[in-house]
Amino acid sequence: MADPERRFYRAARVANEAVDGWLPDHAVGVSNGKIIDVLPAADAPADETVDLGDVSLLPGLVEGHTHIPCPPRVDAFDIISEEPNEPALMRAAHAVGLALHSGITTMRDLGSKNEVVFAVREAISSGVIPGPRLLAAGAPITRTMDHCWFWGGEADSPEAVRTMAQAHVDQGADVLKVMASGGNFTPTSNPRDRQYPPETIREIVEAGKSGGIEVAAHTHAAEGIRAAVEGGVRHLIHCRWLSANPEEGFRYDAELAQRIADEGIWVNPTIGLGLLASEARERGDAAPRRNPNLRGSSPREQGLEILRDMRDRGVRFTSGLDMGMAYADFNRAPAEAWAFVEDVGLSEWQALRIMTCDTAGAIGVGEQVGKLVRGYDADLAAFPGDPAGDIRDLNRPVFVMQSGEVVVSPS
Ligand SMILES: [Zn+2]
The missing domain is CATH 2.30.40.10 (Urease, subunit C, domain 1)
Structure with a gap:
């Protein structure tokens, strides 16, 4: 017909x-x-x-890493760590519309309150509001008062972590997120600290398997990378190799990087965010508060050198700007592609595949988009x-x- x-x-x-x-x-x-x-x-x-x-x-475009209720401002922590769900919902609904108009037709949210992100996902899929096809992790699993605790995913013991992960699976999460190290955004957290041993992360991976979903691990710490890989995680977020010892800066383990490549574990290095932040610094824009627990230096250029070594070993990359963080507005996804070309030395077509089919495959929708x-x-x-x-x-x-x-x- x-x-x-x-x-x-x-x-x-x-x-x-x-x-x-x-x-x-x-x-x-x-x-x-x-x-x-x-x-x-x-x-x-x-x-x-x-x-x-x-x-x-x-x-x-396929965007692999967002936080839809987060305002991309330097003072975001003060806003989102205390507000009720209603303003977060309004902001999230605005963010997904902005993303869609910027060419993102699929995106994966890697950390938001369940009540917010699952509601927005439902509103998009039922046609109530415009937005990209949304895959959502819900609240990241994190230790008490550690990175992004305010989204409701706090769990410390292996049993509590398993129960939390299972609750997310039962609520329809598309992916699980664990904070394998502390993060810059949360002042009670230390990005150089590992949060969980591999056995505890394995509990999350097993809970995910019961629902047919994978686990993404945030980690700035080298020890967090090791725990995530040994725990069976399939997606490494940031993957920055910070040493637990501030004087050492980075502690890159080339053997572990080779294992990440050989096992086909996906890495979202969030380098577009670094690029936008350094451009903002050059303009003289206000910077986010420095995390008071983060000591020692970790120069961006040294981090990029490590990333180029991971590239040479065959590590697979996904997109993911960490949208919602300062400077990473919901229409800036292409900055990730810019950084892959300009800072990591990938070809333009490699970057374009990361922004489309590669990340679609990584997040499980590669047969469809x-x-x-x-x-x-x-x-x-x-x-x-x-x-x-x-x-x-x-x-x-x-x-x-x-x-x-x-x-x-x-x-
Ligand atoms: Zn993030």
Whole structure:
């Protein structure tokens, strides 16, 4: 049966199936929310074709790490550690709309109150508010008064941790998040400290398996990385190798990095956040308060050197700006791609795959989104210029479609 809604979106450059090259002057056919064809523009029916012009058409972006109720401001801690759920819900609803309009059609939230993030996920999926397809961890599991305790995930003993993880699974979490080390954001926490031994993290991994979901571990500490890997975690967040000894700065373990690569554990290095923070410093913007427990230095350039070694060992990276932290607003996802190219030395296409199909695969939706392939969801984002030539052209989209619905129209 003919579909009156069927359209073909024509662009000067369309990402190929592998997202590693352009198809020149092609069109993507869309019907009933799905991609039905990718073909030379000359072969698309003219009366059903929308010409987007001299743009680069990509799969909708996949953002791997957000905190939707968090205001991206330097004083965020004071706001979110004390507020009730209502303002958090309003802010989260605004954040997901901003993200969608910036070309993010799928995102994974890695830490928010359950009452907030699961409610927003439901509001998006039932069409009440616009937003990316949302996967949510709920409250991160953390020790009493340790990193992000205020979201409601405090648990100390292995039994309490198991019970907390199981409760998240039962509430429909898409992924579990554990704070394997302290974090900068929380002044009662120390980023150099490991939070849990591997056996306790294993309890979370096992609870996740009961619901068919994986675990993501926040860790700045090298010992937190070790505990997470030994505990069976599949996603390392930040993965910064800070030594427990402040005088030492970093304690990089190349053997453990090789194991991370060999076991295919995903790493979200949140380097876009570092890039935005250093640009903010250059502008003279206000900085967040320094965590009073964090001693010693950990120069960004040294961290990037470690990351380049991990790259050479074959570690797989995901996107994830840590949206909601200072400077990481919900429309800044491309900064992560910029940093992968400029600071880690990946190619533009590698960065574009991280922003689309690679992270889609990592978070478990790679058979559905992240590529321009027949049968995939019609999630599209078009950018002026050529981000495969200059990654900074991946910035503000001129056209966004999610599941066949136009979100941003070409002017
Ligand atoms: Zn985070």
